[in-house]
Amino acid sequence: xxxxxxxxxxxxxxxxxxxxxxxxxxxxxxxxxxxxxxxxxxxxxxxxxxxxxxxx
Numbered sequence: 001x002x003x004x005x006x007x008x009x010x011x012x013x014x015x016x017x018x019x020x021x022x023x024x025x026x027x028x029x030x031x032x033x034x035x036x037x038x039x040x041x042x043x044x045x046x047x048x049x050x051x052x053x054x055x056x
Contacts, residue, residue, distance in 0.1 A: 003030035 006013075006026060013023060036042030 003027060003034060006030060 006023075010023060033042060
């Protein structure tokens with residue numbers, strides 16, 4: 001969906017001054033990510049680090 005949404009808004013990227021080289025680079029990156037997620041090679045994780053309050 002990321003790549004589809006990016007492609008659907010290509011005109012907006014053009015209007016912001018991004019050229020076709022920029023768009024191709026991102027299309028490649030998004031296609032690589034899509035393949036990685038589908039194959040299980042890539043994953044997303046969220047880690048929350050929290051510091052305990054110091055006690056006097």
